[in-house]
Amino acid sequence: GAGVSQSPRYKVAKRGQDVALRCDPISGHVxxxxxxxALGQGPEFLTYFQNEAQxxxxxxxxxxxxxxxPEGSVSTLKIQRxxxxxxxxxxxxxxxxxxxxxxxxxxxxTRLTVT
Amino acid sequence: xxxxxxxxxxxxxxEAETVTLSCTxxxxxxxxxxxxxKQPPSRQMIxxxxxxxxxxxxxxxxxxxxxxxxAAKSFSLKISDSQLGDTAxxxxxxxxxxxxxxxxxxAGTILRVKS
Numbered sequence: 653g654a655g656v657s658q659s660p661r662y663k664v665a666k667r668g669q670d671v672a673l674r675c676d677p678i679s680g681h682v683x684x685x686x687x688x689x690a691l692g693q694g695p696e697f698l699t700y701f702q703n704e705a706q707x708x709x710x711x712x713x714x715x716x717x718x719x720x721x722p723e724g725s726v727s728t729l730k731i732q733r734x735x736x737x738x739x740x741x742x743x744x745x746x747x748x749x750x751x752x753x754x755x756x757x758x759x760x761x762t763r764l765t766v767t
Numbered sequence: 768x769x770x771x772x773x774x775x776x777x778x779x780x781x782e783a784e785t786v787t788l789s790c791t792x793x794x795x796x797x798x799x800x801x802x803x804x805k806q807p808p809s810r811q812m813i814x815x816x817x818x819x820x821x822x823x824x825x826x827x828x829x830x831x832x833x834x835x836x837x838a839a840k841s842f843s844l845k846i847s848d849s850q851l852g853d854t855a856x857x858x859x860x861x862x863x864x865x866x867x868x869x870x871x872x873x874a875g876t877i878l879r880v881k882s
Contacts, residue, residue, distance in 0.1 A: 685869070694771075694858050694872030695812075708868050741810065745870075754800045754862050756870060758812035 654678075656759035658744050664765045665734045673729045673762045677746030684727050685756060686719055687743040695743050701727060702749075734766045769794045771861050773873035780849045781881055787834075788844045788876050790859030798864040801835070801842045806875075807855040815857070818842065849880045 657676045665671050677684050682703050687695035688711075697711040703724040712719070716735075721727040731738055741763050745756035770793045780786035792801070803815040818826045818835050826833050830850075834843045846853055859873040 683868070687870075692875075694860075694874050695870070696872070697869040700868040711869070743812065745812075754864070755802070755814055755817060757814070758804075760809070760811045763810075 656744055656746050656757055658742075658759040658762050660762060661760060662763050662765075664767060667736060667766055668733055670730065670732045671734055671764060673731075673742050673764070675727045675729070675744030675759060677725065677727070677744070678748075678757055680748065681746035681757075682724070682749035683747040683756075684721055685745040685747070686727070686729050687745065688713075689741040689743055689761070691740070698729070698742075731764075734764075736766050739764055739766045769796070769799075769861050769863065769871045771859050771871050771873035773859055773876050775876045776874075777877045777879070779879040779881055780846075782849055782851060784849055785845060785847045786849055786878065788846075788857050788859075788878065790842045790844070790873055792840050792842065792859070792861050794840070794861065794863065796863040796865065800862050800864065801833075802860045802862070802870070803831070803833070803842075803844045804858045804860060804872075805853075805855045806858065812858075816844070846878075851880050851882060854878060854880045 659674045684701045686698040689695040699719045700708040701721040716732045718730045741761040743761045744759045747756045799820045801818045805813045816828045830847045856875045858875045860870045
């Protein structure tokens with residue numbers, strides 16, 4: 653595709669509900685990243701995939717957060733039993749596999765509001 | 768651990784003027800990359816400019832240029848001939864080449880261009 657796409661753009665969940673956020677990376681990009689951006693703050697790293705392998709999940713804040721990329725393209729970030737502190741914008745980014753290329757290209761994000 | 772500091776929460780500039788946004792970082796890595804990203808109110812994070820740490824020459828992209836001072840660990844962004852469309856949040860970001868799987872962002876600087 654032309655760019656990274658994410659859906660939904662907005663999600664309102666009641667506390668305790670499960671949510672699933674989707675990311676479609678740029679076609680051919682092997683690396684995919686999830687970031688969490690609190691209001692007025694810079695994004696913070698959550699997790700990273702290379703193809704279908706999740707190589708780093710050190711940023712996931714709790715075991716309620718789970719991400720997958722089963723076929724090495726589309727990724728889903730799932731949050732179970734949402735809490736109010738989960739309210740944030742969730743950004744997805746992708747990167748090509750070319751050596752020496754470090755630029756990440758971001759999607760528009762999903763704004764999650766937990767009520 | 769790497770940290771990125773943007774000490775200017777907000778800046779404003781008159782249209783057609785020049786403005787400089789500050790960024791400092793802390794790392795023990797020798798091979799790394801630095802980026803400036805722009806995030807307009809629409810939320811899409813857009814890459815503005817990149818700098819490889821091993822290059823002494825400052826990067827330039829049209830009206831955007833950086834002042835990279837490696838010894839001082841400083842990476843400022845200069846925007847010349849500011850335009851109303853430059854109004855956005857600007858993030859400085861760092862990535863270590865050896866661990867090229869996560870961007871570390873500063874807290875951001877809101878730039879307002881006034882007509």
